[in-house]
Amino acid sequence: MLGRPSLKSQLAAGVAVVGAGAGHALGLSWEGEAFSVLTGLAGLASGAWLPRRAQEGLAAPAPVPDAKPESALAENPDAPNPDVVLAPRELFDYLEGIQRLLERASRDGASVAEETEQAAMTIIGRLHDLDGAMSSLVSCVEEGSGHDIETIAREADEQIEASAQHIADFAARRSRDLKKGYAEFARIEEVAQQLAASIAGVRGIARQTNMLALNATIEAARAGEAGAGFAVVAAEVKGQARACDGLAVQVENQIGEFRATVRTNLKRIAGAQDEAERADLEAIGQEIRRLNDTTQAILSSQQTTLRMVGERNAAISESLVAVIAAVQFQDVAKQRLSHLDGMFELAHLDIERMRAQAGDREIKHVPDVDALLARVAEDGPSCPRAQIEGGLAIELFD
Amino acid sequence: MTDTVLIVDDSPSIRFSISTILSKTHLDAQTASSAEEALSLMQAGLRPHILITDLHMGPMDGVELIRQTRKIPGLQFIPILMLTTESHRAERQEAKDAGGTGWLVKPVDGLKLLQLVAQLAPES
Numbered sequence: 001m002l003g004r005p006s007l008k009s010q011l012a013a014g015v016a017v018v019g020a021g022a023g024h025a026l027g028l029s030w031e032g033e034a035f036s037v038l039t040g041l042a043g044l045a046s047g048a049w050l051p052r053r054a055q056e057g058l059a060a061p062a063p064v065p066d067a068k069p070e071s072a073l074a075e076n077p078d079a080p081n082p083d084v085v086l087a088p089r090e091l092f093d094y095l096e097g098i099q100r101l102l103e104r105a106s107r108d109g110a111s112v113a114e115e116t117e118q119a120a121m122t123i124i125g126r127l128h129d130l131d132g133a134m135s136s137l138v139s140c141v142e143e144g145s146g147h148d149i150e151t152i153a154r155e156a157d158e159q160i161e162a163s164a165q166h167i168a169d170f171a172a173r174r175s176r177d178l179k180k181g182y183a184e185f186a187r188i189e190e191v192a193q194q195l196a197a198s199i200a201g202v203r204g205i206a207r208q209t210n211m212l213a214l215n216a217t218i219e220a221a222r223a224g225e226a227g228a229g230f231a232v233v234a235a236e237v238k239g240q241a242r243a244c245d246g247l248a249v250q251v252e253n254q255i256g257e258f259r260a261t262v263r264t265n266l267k268r269i270a271g272a273q274d275e276a277e278r279a280d281l282e283a284i285g286q287e288i289r290r291l292n293d294t295t296q297a298i299l300s301s302q303q304t305t306l307r308m309v310g311e312r313n314a315a316i317s318e319s320l321v322a323v324i325a326a327v328q329f330q331d332v333a334k335q336r337l338s339h340l341d342g343m344f345e346l347a348h349l350d351i352e353r354m355r356a357q358a359g360d361r362e363i364k365h366v367p368d369v370d371a372l373l374a375r376v377a378e379d380g381p382s383c384p385r386a387q388i389e390g391g392l393a394i395e396l397f398d
Numbered sequence: 399m400t401d402t403v404l405i406v407d408d409s410p411s412i413r414f415s416i417s418t419i420l421s422k423t424h425l426d427a428q429t430a431s432s433a434e435e436a437l438s439l440m441q442a443g444l445r446p447h448i449l450i451t452d453l454h455m456g457p458m459d460g461v462e463l464i465r466q467t468r469k470i471p472g473l474q475f476i477p478i479l480m481l482t483t484e485s486h487r488a489e490r491q492e493a494k495d496a497g498g499t500g501w502l503v504k505p506v507d508g509l510k511l512l513q514l515v516a517q518l519a520p521e522s
Contacts, residue, residue, distance in 0.1 A: 120411035128418045318509060321422065324415050325508030331409040332504050335454075335483045381483035394510055395490065396500040 095351045102344045102351075109337040109344075120330035127327075131320045138313045142306060153299040160292050164285070171281050178274055185266045192259045199252045206245035213238030335381040346375055400426040401519060404446035406436040406463065407481065408455045412504070416450060416481070419508045424521045433458035437466050445472050448519045450502075453482035453489065464496040477518040481506060 216234035220227030350367035357364060403425040405416045410431075417427035425447065430436035433455050440446070449467060453460040460480055467473050477499040482489075490501045499518070502511070 117409070117411055121414060124411060124414045124418060128414075131418070317422070321419050321508035321512065324418050325505055325511065328412055328415050328505030331407075331412045332483050334409070379486070393485075393503045394500065394506065394514060395502075396514075397490075397494040397498060 092355055095355050099348055099351050099355070102348045106341045106344045106348075109341050113334040113337050116330045116333060120327045124324055124327050127320050127324050131317065134313055134316055134320075138309060141309050153295055153302075156295045157292065160288055160295070164288050167281055167284055167288075171277070174274075174277055182266070185262060188262055189259060192255050192262075195255050196252060199248045199255065202248040203245050203252075206241045206248060209241035209244070210238055213241060332381065339380040343375055347372060400424075401447040401521075402426045402428055402444070403448045403450065403515065403519070404428050404430065404436060404439070404444065406430045406433060406449070406451040406455070406460070408432060408452060412452070412481070416511070419511060420515060422512055423515055423519075425515065425519060432456075433460065433463035433466075436463060440467060440470055440473060447476060448515060449473075449476060449478045450481050451478065453480055453484055453493070461493055461496045461498075464493065464498050468497040479514070479518075 213234045216237070217231055220231035220234055223230070350372065353365070353367060401424060403420055403423075405413055405420075405427060406429070407413050407416070408431055413429040413431070417429055420427045428439070428444070428446070430439060433451070434457075436449075436451065437458070451460040451463050455463075458466075460482065464478050464480075467476075467478060478497065479500045479502055480490075480493045480498050481502045481504060483504050485503045493501060500514070502514075
């Protein structure tokens with residue numbers, strides 16, 4: 001029987017605290033039985049994967065290593081212990097059971113670490129591929145299609161501007177032609193006026209001639225018989241003067257009709273054509289302006305799309321970076337498991353030393369549970385953020 | 399010449415994670431799986447503009463890597479960040495005394511890491 005009845009409970013409590021420490025190190029929150037937790041850890045893996053101590057076999061516990069870790073027994077294993085207790089076979093069997101349990105927990109921890117490492121690599125690899133695909137897509141949109149759209153829009157704009165310029169040149173040319181036409185018609189009018197003036201002169205000469213013929217007739221009558229022949233000539237001249245005046249009147253009338261016809265046609269033809277062309281040009285100009293507005297709207301829409309794609313990509317990229325960084329927690333978990341394994345190792349060695357005394361059926365040297373508990377109380381790697389010393393997850397030294 | 403960041407960690411997932419994050423910067427990320435490998439690269443001529451190293455690696459740890467790096471001509475003043483699961487003040491002080499520039503606790507926030515690297519190794 002145990003000379004110190006509290007030993008079993010101390011061992012159980014020690015393992016329980018180890019389990020509690022493991023739960024804390026793993027970020028778990030639990031207050032339950034140590035053994036049930038350790039058994040739970042053991043149940044995490046199927047046992048098909050056997051690292052480290054598993055290779056040594058469960059049935060044959062590893063021999064006590066030469067290295068003596070921190071325990072009272074290790075410091076002086078031959079020191080006499082006044083509390084020599086007689087240990088029952090059941091206790092040694094139970095200790096062996098705990099050893100196996102610790103080995104299983106250690107083995108499963110290593111398995112979890114390796115498998116999560118592989119999973120982390122896969123996750124990061126996929127995220128890396130996704131990030132690359134997103135970057136390629138955005139580059140394609142921005143530098144490929146986006147560039148083409150802008151080129152097309154710029155070329156369309158240039159074509160529209162060139163078309164508008166052509167139309168403006170045409171309108172200017174038409175305007176110059178019309179002015180030239182008006183100038184030519186004005187010249188015709190001027191010549192017609194000069195002709196009318198000449199005709200007026202001819203009619204004046206005819207009137208003068210008629211007057212002279214009348215005077216000659218009077219003088220011929222006064223001369224009597226001697227002027228009879230002269231009277232015939234005077235009558236003939238008078239007739240010619242009247243005929244000349246009649247022709248001059250006829251020409252004057254015809255010139256007047258010609259001028260009226262020219263003015264009427266000029267107004268009708270040039271005015272109507274000019275008005276029609278102006279209306280057509282205005283319609284074309286409106287269509288061009290509408291086309292230009294449409295092109296600008298397409299360009300603006302494309303630019304908005306590009307900007308939105310860029311913003312969404314930036315947001316996705318930030319999320320990917322955050323997720324990739326979060327995968328680092330796998331390494332944190334791995335190191336916590338390693339830390340936990342160190343505690344299991346310590347407990348395993350203590351139990352092994354006690355079991356080595358099984359032949360004597362006496363426990364002469366009981367490991368110092370305080371050393372075990374001190375190890376349990378140690379901080380593990382990467383404690384929760386809120387408990388980081390100094391509160392700085394990122395610190396630049398002064 | 400492209401600016402380089404050297405990432406030293408015995409964990410493949412950490413090397414992959416950090417190098418992927420830093421691919422967002424102008425830096426060319428190179429990795430080493432141990433302090434000895436990193437030291438060998440630098441002694442062979444690699445001149446990183448920034449060094450990010452784990453603390454617990456064997457046999458040489460991150461603090462010793464800082465000390466050895468500071469002895470290499472041209473690397474006396476480059477930023478060296480310790481990226482580790484440890485957060486104790488005493489260990490931070492040891493890294494600082496060895497010549498470290500800063501301390502990052504895993505898992506480090508990716509965006510903050512990018513900001514820090516941009517601050518320490520600005521694009522020229």
